Every structure is written in C-alpha cells, then in structure tokens.
Amino acid sequence: MKARSITITLTGALVASMLLTGCGNQKEEKEQGLSFETDITEETQKVEEATTETPITIINHGIECMYDSKVVATGNYPEIQFSQEYQDKYPRLWSKIASLNMGWNEETKETVAEYGAWKLEDERDYEVEYTSQLNVSIERADEKLFTIKTAFYDDAGGAHPNHGATSLNFDPQTGNEISIQDVIADRENFAANVRTAMEKANPDAMEEIDLYFYPGEDSTETDPFQYKFDEDSYTWVINEEGLYIEFSPYEIASYAAGYMEVTLSYKDYPDLIKEEYRLTEKPDVEKMVVEKDGDTDTIIPTQEEEAPEQHAEIENPTFDKYVADGQTAANKYVSLNVTKEDESDWLDTEAWCAQHGFAQVGHDYKDDNYEYMFGNTVEYDYMYNSLYIYDIQADDLLYDLDFYTLCNGPDEKEGYTSHSTEYLKYAKIVGDILYAEVGHAGYASEEPKSNYIVAYDLIERKLLFRSEPMVAGAANFQIVDDTIICGYGFTEEPDYIYLLDRFTGDVVDQMPVNSAPAQFEIEGDTLYVATYNTAYEFQINK
Numbered sequence: 001m002k003a004r005s006i007t008i009t010l011t012g013a014l015v016a017s018m019l020l021t022g023c024g025n026q027k028e029e030k031e032q033g034l035s036f037e038t039d040i041t042e043e044t045q046k047v048e049e050a051t052t053e054t055p056i057t058i059i060n061h062g063i064e065c066m067y068d069s070k071v072v073a074t075g076n077y078p079e080i081q082f083s084q085e086y087q088d089k090y091p092r093l094w095s096k097i098a099s100l101n102m103g104w105n106e107e108t109k110e111t112v113a114e115y116g117a118w119k120l121e122d123e124r125d126y127e128v129e130y131t132s133q134l135n136v137s138i139e140r141a142d143e144k145l146f147t148i149k150t151a152f153y154d155d156a157g158g159a160h161p162n163h164g165a166t167s168l169n170f171d172p173q174t175g176n177e178i179s180i181q182d183v184i185a186d187r188e189n190f191a192a193n194v195r196t197a198m199e200k201a202n203p204d205a206m207e208e209i210d211l212y213f214y215p216g217e218d219s220t221e222t223d224p225f226q227y228k229f230d231e232d233s234y235t236w237v238i239n240e241e242g243l244y245i246e247f248s249p250y251e252i253a254s255y256a257a258g259y260m261e262v263t264l265s266y267k268d269y270p271d272l273i274k275e276e277y278r279l280t281e282k283p284d285v286e287k288m289v290v291e292k293d294g295d296t297d298t299i300i301p302t303q304e305e306e307a308p309e310q311h312a313e314i315e316n317p318t319f320d321k322y323v324a325d326g327q328t329a330a331n332k333y334v335s336l337n338v339t340k341e342d343e344s345d346w347l348d349t350e351a352w353c354a355q356h357g358f359a360q361v362g363h364d365y366k367d368d369n370y371e372y373m374f375g376n377t378v379e380y381d382y383m384y385n386s387l388y389i390y391d392i393q394a395d396d397l398l399y400d401l402d403f404y405t406l407c408n409g410p411d412e413k414e415g416y417t418s419h420s421t422e423y424l425k426y427a428k429i430v431g432d433i434l435y436a437e438v439g440h441a442g443y444a445s446e447e448p449k450s451n452y453i454v455a456y457d458l459i460e461r462k463l464l465f466r467s468e469p470m471v472a473g474a475a476n477f478q479i480v481d482d483t484i485i486c487g488y489g490f491t492e493e494p495d496y497i498y499l500l501d502r503f504t505g506d507v508v509d510q511m512p513v514n515s516a517p518a519q520f521e522i523e524g525d526t527l528y529v530a531t532y533n534t535a536y537e538f539q540i541n542k
Contacts, residue, residue, distance in 0.1 A: 055086040056138055056289045062296035063109060063132075065116030072301060073116035073130040077108035079294065080136065080148070092175030093146055100148075100168075108132055109299055115156050116301035124415060128157045139167075139237045140283045144276055145178065146170045147237050158408075159417045160255060164248025167235045179232040183243075183277045186269075191226035193269055194245065194262070198225075201262045208253045211491065214441055216382050224252050240282045242266045243273055250379055254420075254442065310399050312461050314406040318413035319449040321505070322466040329504045330482035336497070336511065336527060340537035349475075349518050352530045358521045361426065361475035366392065372427055376404065380441075383423035387436070399434075399458065406454065406463070407438055420447040426476040430502075432459045435479065437472045437486065444470055444493055451488055453477065453505055467505035471498040474517040478527070480540060483508070485527065487517030497529065 058078055065073035079101045087094045115130040122128060133153040140147040148168045155161040169178040184190050199206055213224040221227040228234050237244045242265040249255045264272055353360045363374040363384065371394045376386035385407050389399040403424055409417035420440040427436040439451040451473045455464040470488050477486035482502045489495030495516050499509040515532035522528070522540070529536040 053083075054288070054290045055083050056141065057081040057083075058136060058138070058289060058291045059294040060135070060291065061105070061294040063112045063299060064296055065112050065119075065299050065301055067116060067120060067301055072119040073112050073132075075108050075112035075115075075132040075134075077104040077134050078136040079105070080138075090146075090172045090175075093170055093172045094175075096170060096175045096177075104134060108134055109297065110302075111154070113299050113302045116299075117304065118156060120301060122157055124157075129155050130157060131155050138285050138289045140239065140279075141172075141285060141288050142283065143172060145238065146172045149235070149237060159419060164251065165235050165246050165259075166248075167237060169236070180229060180234050180236055181232065183238060183274055184229075184272060185274045186271050187229075190229055190272070191223055193264055193272060194225040194229075195223070197262045197264050197268075198260070202260050205253055205257055205260060208257060212253050212442070214380070214382065228252075238273060238277050238279065240279045242269065254446070310397050311402070312399070313402040313404075314454075314456060315463055316406045316409060316411040317463060318411050318466070319409065319416050319418070320413070320466075321468050322463070323504050323506075324462060324464050327464055327504050329501050329506060332481075333483045333499055333501070333508050334480050334485075335509065335541045336485075336499070336538040337541065338536065339526075339539050340535070341514075342535040343514055344533055344535075347518075347530055347533055347535055349530045352535055353519070356521065356523075356528060358519075358528070361519055367428065368392070370398070370429055374424060376402070378404070378408070378423065379421045383421055383441075385423055387424060387427055387434075389427075389429070389434075401434070401456070403436070403438070416449075418447055418450065420450065422447065422450055425472075425474075428477075428479065429458070430479050432457065433464065434458055435477070435484065435502075437474075437477055439473050443490060453484060453486060453500060455502075455505065464503070465505035467500055468507055471496075471500065471507060475519045478520045478522050480522065481542060485520055487513070487520070487529070487531075489513070489516030489531070495531065 058080055061077050061079060063075040063077070064071050080097050082090070082094050082097065111132040115132060119128075119130040131154070135151045137149050138147070139149050146169070150166045150168070151163070152166075153161055153163040170176065171178055181187065186193070198209075209224060213227070215221050215227050219227065221230065235246045235248070241263050244263045245261065247253070247260040249258055253260070266273070266278065350360055352358075359365075363382070365372055369392055371390040371392060373388040373390065374384035374386065375388060377383055378385050385402070385404040387399070387401045387403065388397060389401070390397055407418065407422040407424070409415075418440070420442050422438050422440045425437040425439050427434060429435075434456045436454050436456070437452075438454060440447050444450075449469045451471065452469050453467040453472050456462070457464055470493075472486040473488040473490065474486065477484055479485070479502060484500040484502055485497065486500065487495075487497040495513050496510045497513055497517060498507055500506065501508055513529070513531050513536065514534040517529055517531050519530045520527065525540045525542075527538040527540050529538065
C-alpha cells in the first residue's frame, strides 16, 4: 500500500490542505443514495445561529467509506466557521478559510474513498485500519496573526502510519499567508539560532539530523535549518514565550526519532522576532473558539479506472535475491584495471563532471533512444516511485511504469514491506529490458534489503531479476556488453564497485574503493568513477 505524504499549502483562492489522490464514483453513489459531496451551507447556517457569541467554531466531520454494508475505511476533516461579526471584520481572511474548508472536505473524502478501495484489495489475515484524519486548532487570533495548526494521521496498510503537524499563518487584514521570513528580524542568524536551540533541546538527535538531510538535486544548501528557512517549510507558532517550532517524523530525521520541538524564547533571542508580531501574554483563544462534532458523511470506495496500455505495475515476487525461471547467465564479463587514483578530502562531483565534460546525473534525462522522466514522489520530493519513458523527441509516452510495490512492498513471498522508503535512483533500457536502480536514504541497518538493481522485460511485462542488496547506491550505473557496472558505499559501511551479470543480476566480481561511488561514466575503453573522496579511472577489458 502507498505511504502518503501530506503537505499543506496555499495557492491563490483555492487551498490544497493535503497532497491526496483518488476520486469516488459519484454516479454510483447517487444510485445507492450515498452522498460524496457535503453541502456545508446548511451546516454553516446552523452553526452561525448557535454560536453568535463565539467568533470561531471548529466543526469536526466524520467519514465512513461503506462497501456491502461494511465500513472499510474511515476519516475526519475540520470545518472552520466564523460568526457573522467576525466575517465582517475580516472578510479577506474568511475567504481564505472558506477555501481551506472546501479543500479539507473534498480531499479527505477522496483519500478515504481511495483507502476504501485499497482495503478491499488487502488480503492479509489480520485487520488493518485504513483511515485519513485531519484535525486543526487555532493557536492565535489577533490583529497581526491568525495561526492554524493542523495534525494529520494516515494509515493505509503500510509498515506504519504517516502522521505529522503543519501550520498556516495569515495576516487577518489582507488574508495573505505570512511566511516565517516575514516575521523574523534577525534572518542572517536564524538557522544558527535554531541549531543552537535544537542542540540544547534534542542533543542526541543532531548527528542523525545532519546525516538525514538531503536538499534535493537543485539545491547546494548543506544546513537543514537554513534550507527549511529558505523553503518556508517550518511548522511554527509565535506565542507568549517566543517562536515555537515543531518537527514531525521524517521531516528532519527518521520516523523512529519521532516529533521534536524547540522554542526560541524572547529572553534567549531578544532580536529574533519582529516587534509587531511578538506577544506579551498567552492568547485567550479558549474564549474565541468552540469545537463541535458535525454529521458523519457516508461515501463509497474509489472505482478503479482502466489503466492505459503503456501502464504497468511492476510486481514484487520477493525482497530477497530473485531470478525468474528461464534466465541464463552470460558466458563472459568485462574486467577492470585501475589506471588512475586521485584521492582528496572531498571530491566535488559537479567539478569532476565539468573537468571531463560529463553531465551530472539527475532525474529526467535522455540517452540516445529515450527520455526518462520520474514521478509519484513518496515522503520526499526526490523519492520517485514511477517512471515515464518517452521517445527521444519526447512526443510519445512509451511506458508508464509504477514501481511502488517493487520498491516498498508488500512482496508476494512473505508480505514484507520496506522499513525505510525506497525509491528509483536511475534507469536505462538496453534492448527490450529496462534496468533500474532502487535504494533508500539511510544506513543498511535501516533497511538491509535495499540498494539493488532490477531488470524488467518490457515485452513480456515481467520482472527478470532482483540483485543482491547493497550493491547499487550511486547516481547511476553503466552496462558494457553483458556486465552491469555499479557501486555501493555509505558512512561506516564497505565501499565497492560491483560487476553484475546482465541477465541474472549475480555478482561476478567486486573491488574495494576508498569511498562510496557517486557516478560512473565511460569514454572509449575507460571507465571514470567519482567517489566521495577519490577520482578513479579504469581500463575496461572485454
């Protein structure tokens, strides 16, 4: 089952509260007397009449996804209502809140409908709850800031639920969203101040935070706290103590690290926050906000749409080494001899590429015959689980390949699911076979069955092999005749270049290198290899 990454953003008049997919069959729902859409106007009128003395009301709506008179998935979503007086006072803010309400309503229902369909496909012999829950609280409501904090919880049958917190801060007068850059006076020292506060509050987590951080292909930022400031991705609230920041699981560290929080107090950081946004006393939101339970909406599972001919979901027979029946090993392989070895403290791969005229490997690229594009991100925006392959002119989509089950499970052998999110790193077609590298971001101990090469027959639409784990972790690999050249290494783990059989994935040779391989390039009979601290050249012997 898919892990779900939920992000709250604001775009124009329509706010997407969670990055969710799926849609219900509204025609079938109407035939069964079930309502997929909720008319919130009537509910709004009831609440306004009952809460004229309370400026803000939060209504918590339940959802039940029904199939054959049985609940197969559940959920809930919030609806924020303003009294008429509060609407009149902040009309632009109310417009944005109304958009939020619409997004929470529609998208949570779409997700629960999709989870209901997944539940019906779940053949495990124990009960797994499929649910998508979103709750909100008002943390601040004054002339300068209107702050909403959200808490989401999604369980879709994966290894563990996906949950976290986010915040939205608005200017009540204009309705515009306020970024963290807008409220910080000392922007130059902000990241360093957050790091110092985190070291005090969570001293045992700092090493993992720095190792876990990955900014993506397009960023050169090395500090996670500066990166999040630049990207405006903090969950933050300005209260009577100072600036409160909360980090959810997976946000800056592993799931096991859990939630982490820190407060940069006015006392310790007197120049951090702009004067107009500071508070001297605790916001009295209890007098301004009341919560109520709304009706429970009934929906049906998503009806599966017919997949296009180009589409295929790659199966996962097992997370162990696998070779399909009928696959025969090659008779001959290339060998490598070291001809050059330039060691340094750290090798700048970008400079190494520029020196030799190579393109630095990233997602979305071309070879002589195809254009490869990656999509369907899971957890983070570089963790792709789908591959779209076009002709060289990028006019026609040839293959739409879903690798989610292969990457993350469950597999057919044991129902095993990956302990750490796995994703596509690189892919290449040779003949009618697609070769792909799959890995995770972390130590081998987090997922010992990761970082491997797979081969997929594009004609027969079947998996040909999955190699041994921990043989492929670089940005790419190369194929020469019947040999796959790849490599793996990580902090405190062995660093090797591996030669694999192109038809079975078997390791036919391996050679130690000084540090983790990062990129492989070939010119003529020379193999160039960039590792973390060494630039290698090898003679390719055929």
